[in-house]
Each structure stands twice: as structure tokens, then as C-alpha cells.
Amino acid sequence: MLSRRQFRDLWRFRDRDLGASDGPLWALERETPRRPSRWFECVRPLKLETLEQKQQYWRWCHQHCRGQVLCYSSNEEEQKEWWGFTHQADIILWKLKWS
Helix, strand or coil: CEEHHHHHHHHHHHCHHHHCCCCHHHHHHHHCCCCCCCEEEEECCCCCCCHHHHHHHHHHHHHHCCCCEEEEEEECCCCEEEEEECCCCHHHHHHHHHC
């Protein structure tokens, strides 16, 4: 689990433009009035292939997580997805269910 600063620094180390405060990594936060994620977790990509699976996933998140959950990066080739959370306590329950 990484803090926002650690996550930003990780991406700035890889590519300065991605992790910059106005970089594409933060696009979801800028597009809508969403709160910035404070905690980040890397997991294997979630297997949500159908519309029904995606709807079930988001329904579960809205029902069981106190805060917001967002996907910041997905890379099937590297088998990594980075998810952000506004509430640290949501991470354990989310990981037990989805990773």
C-alpha cells in the first residue's frame, strides 16, 4: 500500500509527465468532482469482462466501501492494476473480495 505521495513519486520516477500534478495519471480526479485518492494498491487485473460483471463490481463497491474507489492504471501485459482509495479501511475488504 502506498500513500498518495509515494504513488506520485513512483510514477514521476517512471515518467515525469505521468506523475506531475497536472499529468494524465490524475485525469479521473479532474474530470469529475471526485475526491483525490489517498491510498493506492497494486493488484493483478480484475477479470470484469462483461457489462453485468462490471455493474456487479461497482454496485458492491458502493454498498461496502465507505469511500471512493478508482482505477488509476491497468496493464494486462505486466499483470498490474493500480487502484486508489479515499479510505484506507476499505482496502482490506476490497482486496479480500476482488484480488
